[in-house]
Amino acid sequence: MPDLKTTYMGIEMSNPIVIGACSLSKRIDTIKQIEDAGAGGLVIKSLFEEQIQSERGVFEDRLSEYDNMFAEAVTMFPHQEHSGAKEHLYWCKETRKAVNMPLIASLNAINKESWVEYARELEATGVNGLELNFYSPPLDKTVNALEIEKIEVDTLAAVVAVVKIPVSVKLHPFYTSLLNHAQNLTAAGAKSLVLFNRLFEPDIDTSKEVKKATLHLSSASDNRLPMRWTALIHGNTTADIISSTGIMSGKDVVKMILAGAQAVQVSSTIYGNGIGHIRNMLNELQGWMQAHKHPNLADFRGKVAQLRAEDPWHFERGQYIKAILGFD
Ligand SMILES: Cc1cc2nc3c(=O)[nH]c(=O)nc-3n(C[C@H](O)[C@H](O)[C@H](O)COP(=O)(O)O)c2cc1C
Numbered sequence: 001m002p003d004l005k006t007t008y009m010g011i012e013m014s015n016p017i018v019i020g021a022c023s024l025s026k027r028i029d030t031i032k033q034i035e036d037a038g039a040g041g042l043v044i045k046s047l048f049e050e051q052i053q054s055e056r057g058v059f060e061d062r063l064s065e066y067d068n069m070f071a072e073a074v075t076m077f078p079h080q081e082h083s084g085a086k087e088h089l090y091w092c093k094e095t096r097k098a099v100n101m102p103l104i105a106s107l108n109a110i111n112k113e114s115w116v117e118y119a120r121e122l123e124a125t126g127v128n129g130l131e132l133n134f135y136s137p138p139l140d141k142t143v144n145a146l147e148i149e150k151i152e153v154d155t156l157a158a159v160v161a162v163v164k165i166p167v168s169v170k171l172h173p174f175y176t177s178l179l180n181h182a183q184n185l186t187a188a189g190a191k192s193l194v195l196f197n198r199l200f201e202p203d204i205d206t207s208k209e210v211k212k213a214t215l216h217l218s219s220a221s222d223n224r225l226p227m228r229w230t231a232l233i234h235g236n237t238t239a240d241i242i243s244s245t246g247i248m249s250g251k252d253v254v255k256m257i258l259a260g261a262q263a264v265q266v267s268s269t270i271y272g273n274g275i276g277h278i279r280n281m282l283n284e285l286q287g288w289m290q291a292h293k294h295p296n297l298a299d300f301r302g303k304v305a306q307l308r309a310e311d312p313w314h315f316e317r318g319q320y321i322k323a324i325l326g327f328d
Contacts, residue, residue, distance in 0.1 A: 001286065001290070002286055002289035002290055002294060002295055002296060003295060003296040003297075004016065004040075004282065004285065004286060004289075004296075004297065005296070005297075006040070006262060006263055006297050007240075007262070008040070008041060008102070008129075008192065008240060008242065008262060008263045009129055009166040009167075009168050009191035009192040009239075009240055010166050010191060011041070011102045011104075011128045011129055011166065012102075013040035013041050013101075013102055013263065014038070014040050014101075015038065015039075015040040015282055015285075016040055016253060016257065016261070016262070016263035016264055016285075016297060017038075017039055017040050017253065017263070017264060017266060017278060017281055017282060017285075018039065018040050018041040018042065018043060018104075018242070018263055018264065018265045018266070019034055019039050019041070019042040019043065019265070019266060019267065019270065019278075020043055020244055020265035020266060020267040021043040021044065021045050021046050021106040021131065021133065021170075021267075022045060022267040022271075023045060024267065024270060024271070024275075025042060025043070025044045025045045025095065026045065028094060028095065028098045030275070031095055031098060031099055032098060032099060033275045034101075034270075034275055034278065035099045035100070035101045037275045037276060037277075037278040037279050038278050038279050038282050039101060039278050040101070040102070040263065041101050041102035041103065041104065041128075041263075042099075042101060042102075042103055042104070043103075043104040043105075043106050043131055043265065044091070044092055044095055044103060044104065044105050044106060044127070045106065046106040046107060046108045046133050047085055047088045047089075047105070047106065047107050047108070047109075047118055047122065048108045049108065049109040049110045049111075049114050049118065050108070050110060052084055052085060085118055085121060089121050089122065089124075089125055092105055092122060092125035092126075092127055093125045093126065096125060096126040096127065102128045102129070103126075103127045103128055103129075104127060104128060104129040104130065104131050104168070105122040105123075105125065105127040105129075105130050105131070106130075106131040106132075106133050106170070107119060107122060107130065107131070107132055107133060108132075108133040108134075108135060108136075112154070112155055112158055115132070115155050115158065115159055116158050116159060116162055119132075119159040119162060119163050119167075120162055120163065123163045123164070123165050127165065128165060128166075129165050129166045129167070129168060129191075130159070130163060130165055130166070130167050130168070131167075131168045131169070131170050131194065132155070132156060132159060132167060132168070132169050132170065133170045133197065134152050134155075134169060134170065134171060134172075135170075135172060135197055135199065137199070145175070145176045149175065149181050149184065152169070152181075152185070153181075153184050153185060153188045154188075156169060156185060156188045156189060156190060157188040157189060160188065160189030160190075161189075166191040166192070167189060167190060167191060168190060168191055168192035168193065168194055168239075168240075168242065169185050169190045169192075169193055169194065170194035170196075170197045170244075171193060171194065171195060171196055171197065172196055172197050172199055173195075173196045173225055173226075173229065178229060178232075178233070179232065179233060179236055182233050182236065182237050182239070183236065183237055185237075185239070186237040186238055186239040190239045191239055191240065192239050192240035192241070192242050192262065193233070193237070193239050193240070193241055193242065194242045194244050194265060195226045195229050195230055195233070195241060195242070195243055195244065196225065196226050196229070196244060196245050197244070197245075198218060198222070198244075198245045200213075201216055202214075203216075217268035217271055217272055218245055218246040218248075218267075218268040218269075219246060219248070219268075220246055220248045220249070220252060221246065222245050222246030223243075223245060223246030223247050223248075223252055223255070223256070224246075225245065225246075226243045226244060226245050226246070226247075226256070227243065227255055227256060227259050228259075230243045230256055230259040230260050230261050230305075231259040231260055231304060231305045231306050232305075232306050233260070234259065234260020234261075234302045234305035234306070234307065235260065235302065235305055235306075235307040235308075236307070240262035240263070241260055241261050241262060242261060242262060242263050242264065242265055243256035243259070243261040243263075243264045243265070244264065244265035244266070246268070247264050247265075247266050247269065248266075248268070248269040248272075248273075249269070249280075249281060249284060250280065250281040250282065250283065250284020250285040250286075250287070250288065251284060251288065252264075253281060253284075253285050254285060254288050254289075254300075257297055257300060257301050258300055258301075258302075258303050258304040258305075259302070259304055259305055260301060260302035260304075260305035261301070262301070266281075269281075
């Protein structure tokens, strides 16, 4: 039987299928089922500082709602504080106790100090690694691309300086010079780059003429973008490339590893096909390896990456020209 073992930012895993950060890690029984179905590891849903801040705001507003309504009562309640990140940290500890597979915590903070503080606290829960979810839409038109990238690199360096567990960075696809940014992040200590996060894409309700937020799951056509960038970045940094978005089947895992991925993250396909689909994907991957006589993942990892192509421009220009010439 072909060997599916891999490492993911230095963490040993039984196979390359990792469940991405999402609400599948909201319940312990689901997490146990994910482990039983054979997942190589799991990223726990993100700790969002913004969510804590907004919940804290609501909490404080509720507590002070009746303040000063009566002359003799300045406040209705004894002093109480919102629990902040405590609930999430407790959740990470409980998850750690419940399963043996590698666990990675995910963090999306706002200020540099809180990135560092929360990173320390997440490490103390016993997780094996930490993923920084660098999703902050650049909505300030006075801030240029370099400034945004510098904040990310500095934040990463500050986190790496205080934790011992490996740190990965989850990126979106919209950087001006992704190869350069990938190298800067690696130099700042990223052990792996997750390519890519799928950003929130609101829709528009044409009957009411308003925006609407719907849960939008990926499909296989979405994996072309991460596949292309996996192939372009593989071998250009020492950080592992973890492909994500639109990976639906065992064949899609094969493609990502051929492109140079160390492992993959999946969410949508598990929402759509159920937890048992992890086993189907593993069987398909193993069946393909057997048919192609690959004893392990290293045997074909990066075989179709850009650096290995005979024509170094193959993944870019050559393919593009061939594709449009044939499209009459
Ligand atoms: C319901 C749901 C919740 C998610 N929550 C998070 C999250 O907390 N943190 C994060 O980094 N990504 C989150 N994601 C994004 C996924 O981790 C993943 O990057 C994205 O869905 C693309 O992978 P996929 O095509 O396999 O779904 C979420 C996705 C879904 C569908």
